Amino acid sequence: MVGGPAKAEVDLPGTTAQWSSGALDSALDVAGSPSLHLAVSAPASVATQGLGPSGQLVVFAKLLDVAPDGTSTLVADQVAPARIPDVTKPFTVTLPAVVHRFAAGHQLRLVVAAGSANYRGGLFANLVTVTTGTTSQSLTLPVVG
Numbered sequence: 688m689v690g691g692p693a694k695a696e697v698d699l700p701g702t703t704a705q706w707s708s709g710a711l712d713s714a715l716d717v718a719g720s721p722s723l724h725l726a727v728s729a730p731a732s733v734a735t736q737g738l739g740p741s742g743q744l745v746v747f748a749k750l751l752d753v754a755p756d757g758t759s760t761l762v763a764d765q766v767a768p769a770r771i772p773d774v775t776k777p778f779t780v781t782l783p784a785v786v787h788r789f790a791a792g793h794q795l796r797l798v799v800a801a802g803s804a805n806y807r808g809g810l811f812a813n814l815v816t817v818t819t820g821t822t823s824q825s826l827t828l829p830v831v832g
Contacts, residue, residue, distance in 0.1 A: 698800050704817040706826075707753060708795045715789040717762075719829030723748050725799065726777040726824060728816040733774055744771045744815065747803040748780045751796040752789055759796060762787045766803060777823060797826050 727746070735742030748767045751759040765783035772778075789795060801815050 698798065699802075702802060703798050703800045705799075706797045710755065710792050710794055711789055713791050715795075715828075716787075716831040717789070717828050718786045718831045720784040721750060721782040721829065722827045723767075723780040723782065723797070723799075724777060724823065724825050724827075725780065725817065727771070727774055729771075729774045732771070732815075736772065736774060740770060744774050745769065746771065746780070746815065747800040748782055749798050749800070750782060750785075751798060752787065753794040753796050754790075755792045768803065795828075 725746075725748075727744070729744050732742070732744040736744065746769055748769060749765065750762045752762055753759045763783070763785040765785060767780050767782040769778070769780040799817055
């Protein structure tokens, strides 16, 4: 493996936005690519995004399986880096395809992070606010059954 094994995804306090479902009443099978529709506010990126990829905001979306004891597992060790061409408009992030069963009693947690050591992205401070409270933002899961 070039560069060695991936590091565990660790998010520093204050660098993520997270949402968790309630405890599942029954098992939930996900098979395919989840999609996330999102809007953010990133004033510094508005000023630099016209420079192209080097000036555009990158966020990292991931789905976690949270057990009843509170321990969380990154589903299939997958993270979706997404370069946002225009932070003034809503955008869609397609997460990596997974096949995963969320057991009854577990929760789903969506995390949107401002950086990732594994992708060497977002390593510099960038104020990003995830817009909340709108029904136009959603996570769509490809559910089986």
